[in-house]
Amino acid sequence: MSKGVEWAMHTLLNLGMLEDGEPVSSAQLAAGHGLPAAYLNKQLQLLVKAELLTSTPGPRGGFTLARPIDSISLLDVVVAIEGNEPIFRCAEIRRCGKIGELSTGNTSTTCAVKRAMYRADMAWREALAKQKLSDVQNELDIDNPSVRRTVRRAFGGA
Amino acid sequence: MSKGVEWAMHTLLNLGMLEDGEPVSSAQLAAGHGLPAAYLNKQLQLLVKAELLTSTPGPRGGFTLARPIDSISLLDVVVAIEGNEPIFRCAEIRRCGKIGELSTGNTSTTCAVKRAMYRADMAWREALAKQKLSDVQNELDIDNPSVRRTVRRAFGGA
DNA sequence: GTCTAAATACTCGGATACCCGCTGTCCGAGTGGTCCGGG
DNA sequence: CCCGGACCACTCGGACAGCGGGTATCCGAGTATTTAGAC
Numbered sequence: 001m002s003k004g005v006e007w008a009m010h011t012l013l014n015l016g017m018l019e020d021g022e023p024v025s026s027a028q029l030a031a032g033h034g035l036p037a038a039y040l041n042k043q044l045q046l047l048v049k050a051e052l053l054t055s056t057p058g059p060r061g062g063f064t065l066a067r068p069i070d071s072i073s074l075l076d077v078v079v080a081i082e083g084n085e086p087i088f089r090c091a092e093i094r095r096c097g098k099i100g101e102l103s104t105g106n107t108s109t110t111c112a113v114k115r116a117m118y119r120a121d122m123a124w125r126e127a128l129a130k131q132k133l134s135d136v137q138n139e140l141d142i143d144n145p146s147v148r149r150t151v152r153r154a155f156g157g158a
Numbered sequence: 159m160s161k162g163v164e165w166a167m168h169t170l171l172n173l174g175m176l177e178d179g180e181p182v183s184s185a186q187l188a189a190g191h192g193l194p195a196a197y198l199n200k201q202l203q204l205l206v207k208a209e210l211l212t213s214t215p216g217p218r219g220g221f222t223l224a225r226p227i228d229s230i231s232l233l234d235v236v237v238a239i240e241g242n243e244p245i246f247r248c249a250e251i252r253r254c255g256k257i258g259e260l261s262t263g264n265t266s267t268t269c270a271v272k273r274a275m276y277r278a279d280m281a282w283r284e285a286l287a288k289q290k291l292s293d294v295q296n297e298l299d300i301d302n303p304s305v306r307r308t309v310r311r312a313f314g315g316a
Numbered sequence: 317g318t319c320t321a322a323a324t325a326c327t328c329g330g331a332t333a334c335c336c337g338c339t340g341t342c343c344g345a346g347t348g349g350t351c352c353g354g355g
Numbered sequence: 356c357c358c359g360g361a362c363c364a365c366t367c368g369g370a371c372a373g374c375g376g377g378t379a380t381c382c383g384a385g386t387a388t389t390t391a392g393a394c
Contacts, residue, residue: 001245002377009271010251025327034255039379045329058386059326074274087159087245093168097192098312105302112297113167116232116289124282131274139270144263154256160338183366197340203368216347217365 004043004081007035011044012052012077012133013140016069017151023055023062024155032154043081050080069137075128087124088117162201162239165193169202170210170235171295174227175309181213181220182313190312201239208238227295233286245282246275 011029018024026044030037044063047053054066065072090111094100140147169187176182184202188195202221205211212224223230248269252258298305 001247003247003249004377005246006249006251006271013271014257023327027327030255032255032257033251034258035251036379038381041328042330042379048328055328056386057326057328057384059324059388061327061386063328074278088163089159089161091161091164093164093191093193097188097190099172099190099309100192102308102312103302103305104308105304107302109301112294112301113164113171115297116294119289120232120282120285123285124278127278127281131277136270136274139273143267143270144261144265146263147261150260150262151257154260162338181366185366194340196342199367200340200369206367213367214347215345215365215367217349217363219347219366221367 001078002082004046005078007033007040008043008047008077008081009074009133009136011040012047012065012069012072013137014151014155015053015063015065016133016137017148018155019152021064023060023064025062028155029063032151047077047080050076052076052080068134070132070134072133073129074131074133074136075125077133078128086118086121088114088121090114090117159236160240162204163236165191165198166201166205166235166239167232167291167294169198170205170223170227170230170291171298172309172313173211173221173223174291174295175306176313177310179222181218181222183220186313187221190309205235205238208234210234210238226292228290228292230291231287232289232291232294233283235291236286244276244279246272246279248272248275 010033014029014032015024026041027037029035029044030040044053044055048055048063048066051066052072053063055061055063090113092111094111094113095103095107144150168191172187172190173182184199185195187193187202188198202211202213206213206221206224209224210230211221213219213221248271250269252269252271253261253265302308
């Protein structure tokens with residue numbers, strides 16, 4: 001999995017901890033975690049395309065959450081960055097080679113291996129969809145009660 | 159995910175459909191699904207290292223299942239090929255950059271994002287561990303009752 | 317003082333190289349089978 | 356006919372290239388701000 005997912009997660013969480021709706025530039029967001037600004041910008045564009053962020057150009061511009069964080073699931077973030085293709089790609093090798101040629105029964109059904117892997121994939125996605133960014137935010141608050149103030153000072157005080 | 163997982167799945171299932179304990183060479187296994195023999199051999203070595211297959215060198219040699227298929231889960235295969243590292247890699251970016259420097263609270267706890275992603279990862283792994291290769295084999299029998307005979311003829315009749 | 321308009325600085329957005337890891341290939345070490353010669 | 360040994364063919368095992376996608380970077384299009392000038 002690309003590390004862009006981790007960057008997107010923390011960036012969205014940081015934006016969710018700011019009260020006002022003021023946009024934050026990608027440079028500020030990148031400086032918050034020591035990330036390369038240009039590449040982070042590329043990932044944020046994916047989040048804009050997924051309608052998780054809203055971008056405003058020009059001075060005083062930047063990115064803003066497009067939806068409340070309790071409506072954004074971890075799956076939304078993963079799909080926005082990685083795409084929604086399943087982890088396991090079935091190349092239908094069952095129909096190739098000697099076995100595929102000798103096969104006589106119906107091959108209309110989808111590959112059993114693919115089905116089994118797909119079930120596990122769905123379990124993963126459900127576990128991701130069940131967790132909202134707000135849940136993670138609450139855990140952050142419990143771990144470190146001053147994290148919200150820290151984030152605001154890191155961005156507001158710049 | 160690397161396509162070697164798919165190859166390993168089908169190869170193990172094919173070996174499980176053979177009655178006798180005669181070893182099957184990687185060339186035969188590869189011909190069964192039209193795969194490059196040398197590269198499949200590389201993947202099978204990983205399965206040997208994971209103690210899912212037993213290899214016997216020399217003429218009439220090849221690979222044999224090291225354990226009964228009802229004791230091999232899909233997770234075993236995935237871990238053997240891909241390794242058992244979690245899908246989501248946490249780079250601990252929360253401790254980097256401006257936010258990391260200004261952070262005052264305890265950072266002894268593991269990253270909340272990492273924990274959340276890990277939960278989904280565990281759901282995926284549990285779903286994989288719950289399904290044994292024998293379960294997939296049963297589905298294959300239902301889909302195509304003649305698949306076992308086909309596999310035996312593909313390998314035995316060579 | 318106020319309005320207008322141009323210059324400006326800052327932002328996103330997409331196009332362009334770089335690099336690591338999966339993919340694919342090859343050759344050597346080792347072993348069981350086979351064949352030949354001898355007893 | 357039976358046995359022993361050397362040869363051989365076939366197998367796995369690890370070492371060696373090639374390429375695609377993620378990673379990183381840069382420059383151009385667009386806009387709110389600012390500022391200077393005219394009324």
